[in-house]
């Protein structure tokens with residue numbers, strides 16, 4: 491028996507270095523992250539539903555239909571789900587802030603006043619989209635998404651901004667017509683015209699006060715205050731309640747929140763991204 495040769499021991503298989511699964515899809519990059527993982531991670535849908543959306547051809551990457559299993563670099567591609575752009579880049583931040591009166595829309599104030607960035611209280615570099623005057627309250631969007639920010643602030647994209655103004659006096663028909671049809675001269679030069687002006691409330695009397703909702707699609711400095719002053723309705727209080735599709739709703743003064751994917755998608759849509 492001792493002469494019977496022992497069978498050779500099976501040699502351990504050589505270990506292969508871990509490799510990403512082969513890239514799939516025309517623009518798939520092997521070092522990227524699987525699309526369904528990114529969609530699920532961004533809270534767009536569960537992993538399984540994300541796979542289903544890709545399988546059904548409802549997800550595009552840079553305009554072409556995505557393939558299940560493909561890997562993408564979320565910082566470099568534009569992904570859309572059912573035709574709506576989604577933000578998959580974890581480095582992109584989008585916040586809505588309810589700016590209180592007295593807080594300035596700059597990153598540093600030489601007079602030492604509280605800035606909108608002080609209110610956010612964290613180090614990530616986001617910047618306000620456009621500006622609100624120091625006494626103006628309400629909705630301010632802050633982001634580090636440069637292209638979106640540029641388009642939202644640029645008048646050529648005509649993103650409507652809605653303000654509720656408390657004014658001295660009572661708006662007559664002539665004032666409303668001038669504001670919305672003829673346009674009124676403003677100190678910067680030229681004229682300004684509102685998309686709409688709606689009288690919300692009037693408290694008549696010697697010290698009459700009114701509430702008016704004004705929609706404009708530009709961000710020139712003091713534009714709403716100047717327009718209302720031009721028709722003898724000086725502003726006592728000004729609150730921005732809406733910026734494009736984004737609403738202030740019940741965000742408490744001085745507080746902020748991250749935008750949802752649906753809100754970011756609606757902003758992209760508003761400026762054709």
Ligand code: URA
Nearest residue numbers: 623626712713714715
């Ligand atoms: N128009 C104004 O007059 N002030 C603002 O802060 C914003 C728009």
